[in-house]
Amino acid sequence: MGRPQKEIVLAGSPARLFAYWLRDLRGSAGLTLDQLARRTGYGRTTVSDAMRGEIHPTRPVTLAIVGACGGDVRRWGEYWAQVRRALDPDRPGDSPGWDGIDPPPWGARPGRATGTHAERCPPDCARDDPHGWYTESVSTRLRLDTPAPEALERRIVVATCDGLTRIPVGVSVPRRAGDTTPGHALEMSAVQGGRLEDGGPQYESYFERFLVLPAALRAGTRHVYELRLRIPPAQPMAPHFVHVPLTRSEHFRLRIGFDPAKPPRTVWRLEGVPTAVIYQRDPGTPTLRPDEQGLVDVEFGAMRVGYGYGLSWLEADTGA
Template sequence: MGEALRTVTGTHGVDQAVEVRRKVAECLWRWAGELPDDLRIAVRAAFALDQSDQLPLYKDRVRLVAQRLNRDERTARRRIDEGIERLAEVARSGAPLTDAGPAEPVPGWHTEELRVTLALDQQPPEAFEFRRIVADHDRIEHVDMAITLTAPFVANGPARTEDLEIDVFHGGRLTTRAMESTDRYGFRLVLPKPLRRHESHQIGLRFRIRADRTMAPHYVCVPKHRCAEFDLRVRFDPERPPERIWRLVNAFQRDVDDPQPRGDGVPLDAACEIHTAFHELTPGLAYGIRWHPPSGTGGS
């Protein structure tokens, strides 16, 4: 064990081996409880934390994970590796800060799951956002968020607060709205009660743009801080489907509007919809889709 693991698990050089195993196992079990179901199953079996899973050989535990997740063994190993990385993040979030402190201010919470449904088969377009956040510190009383409406400036002119409607379905009270830039809307939600550290909370929102505003042909999530899962569904107009759709992963924000799109193509299903998901998003990079509008729409 290295010094970092000793620190976060509370073990000391004078502890006997059996006491070290007990403390480490208790920490791993607790940290694994904060992971998504598949990763929790993977790491608890891989480390033989459950009495019923204490198979002596690692390859047998990998096979056990594969059976429980209904996946092949190669996929099971990947899920175990992902789970171990996430365990390290959870452990680090509970460790004391170094003297240097964090490189930049953190909001005190992160997004564990973000689910968005974008309806483009109606006017005006609407986006439904359901977000599960987790508090990284005690007494998180509000969350600050932002959404950007990217579109040609010549078509819309400068954005105004009334160009975007924000409805709160559940999870808080909208108290502050302000323009953070020419096209980015910042807003604050006061939570129903202060969150304790590691406590999760669900938020449901609807965004609707003014009917006469032009919307750029893309929808992406660019997290400022950690976002573990992003699930995106988009419904297009069946009578005017896009000519092509691209999936954006780890993209620089400038690439979202690049004249030469890059990325994997995404097919429409029979309902003229697409569904795609992203795991462990890198802060500052874009994840989502862009599309080539049908001819004669002016790129909106």
């Protein structure tokens, strides 16, 4: 058995997002890299490189992988072309860029195991979402006026599959620029709506748990859960908080409480931005000001999969 592929950090060009969804498709099909290489006729290194996110794979390699995994070859061909045009440094200035890209998921066939975690439904399940649920709303309150950054997040999910018993909960905590301290952590706990257990992938800047639900959900059932996320006191936080939907997500509200005694120099609203923009010192998006209590409150709807929604800021004291 080969080594697992490294995590794809969704920051940078659309090639990373393309690789993420290509890897998701392979996971849905349950194929190892060796099996995929045999089915496509390409070498293991070639198919592995196509899903690293470092380069944009060729069209023939992409469509061979999609076909071997039972994906929609036509839609993937269109997606490949969109990314190729966006990556072309010589493309005309008026041609569609990142905002014109339509990434997966584009829908799933009922009764088929799909999604990163390959949830399975009964043959007669009328599933219309590739992960067995979708997110109706996310409401996050982040406190930055405390000794350690702490967020309370309330989510409402809707099951699209009978028998849903657990949901993967993944949180990315990127290092702040210039931070070279050893260790990088996130404290995550369930406040209501289930219990957390280990089992998902763990990386230096990505933390995943499974939320085990109190009872199995039937299709169409809404479920509310709350999580508390806390960064350790000695660990600096990157100056942004963003929701990047990787499956259907309908509404996001974010409230950040800054310290009124040390308000940020600038706060930017990030709405539907490519992930690379999140990390820019000045994203060039609309700016906001905290109120008298240091609060900034924003809401988003009609969110696109793979794009960022939230806030970034420039701190008053360090300029970081």
